[in-house]
Amino acid sequence: DAGITQSPRYKITETGRQVTLMCHQTWSHSYMFWYRQDLGHGLRLIYYSAAADITDKGEVPDGYVVSRSKTENFPLTLESATRSQTSVYFCASNFAGYTDTQYFGPGTRLTVL
Amino acid sequence: AQSVAQPEDQVNVAEGNPLTVKCTYSVSGNPYLFWYVQYPNRGLQFLLKYITGDNLVKGSYGFEAEFNKSQTSFHLKKPSALVSDSALYFCAVRLPNRDDKIIFGKGTRLHILP
Structure with missing residues (x-):
């Protein structure tokens, strides 16, 4: 199916465990983004990628790792999950440029116990 | 510091009435402005964006x-607000x-009351 997908949609894990959230887009968009959404904070950028093998930190990168070996995939890894990382995570993409609209995935709700 | 403010956490509007959701910004330079909507889950x-040109921008819905x-x-x-605009x-x-x-x-939660 065309579009941007995220998996899993829901995840419960324990403190200290490694978790990887997947993001896949079929548009060949150059740019991809990871956000977290928390009550009272809106959306905050974790990491972004301008192209394959190019990534950079956003506003709240600590505790997260990303990679982008292929244009269509942009996984987000929590190396050692903490309770403060309980959140809803959204992946987004756009073709190029800062005037371009971002397209968002459906989100992954992560709970860290 | 550069920021975007939505001064109202929630806005309640009766169906059929006009609605306004406020946004102000503080950034240097000429920013590009967007509105997005999120439905449950x-x-x-x-929704729409302003890049340049006419100050009134029309968007979806x-x-x-x-x-x-x-x-x-x-x-x-x-x-004219619709109940389905609640988001x-x-x-x-x-x-x-x-x-x-x-x-x-x-974010601002918009409630349209039937």
């Missing part, structure tokens, strides 16, 4: 927004020449 969806440079505002409006609305600002830098407001 869904990702954000694009009958929404429009007015860019006011002197007041640094970009309020979202609709002449969470986000204003966002993207900075010129900074592909990475998009700042979202905290």
Whole structure:
């Protein structure tokens, strides 16, 4: 199916465990983004990628790792999950440029116990 | 510091009445402005954007927004609200020449009362 997908949609894990959230887009968009959404904070950028093998930190990168070996995939890894990382995570993409609209995935709700 | 403010956490409007969701920003340069909507358990969806030109921008689902440079505002409006407009609305600002830098407001929950 065309579009941007995220998996899993829901995840419960324990403190200290490694978790990887997947993001896949079929548009060949150059740019991809990871956000977290928390009550009272809106959306905050974790990491972004301008192209394959190019990534950079956003506003709240600590505790997260990303990679982008292929244009269509942009996984987000929590190396050692903490309770403060309980959140809803959204992946987004756009073709190029800062005037371009971002397209968002459906989100992954992560709970860290 | 550069920021986007949505001063109302929640807005209640009766169905059929006009609605306004407020957004103000504080950034240097000429920003690009966006409105997104989020329905329950869904990702954000694009509504409209202002890049340049006419200050009144029309978007999806009958929404429009007015860019006011002197007041640094970009309020979202609709002449006649529908119950189905009930959702969470986000204003966002993207900075010129900074592909990475998009700042979202905290969101405003819009309730349309039947």
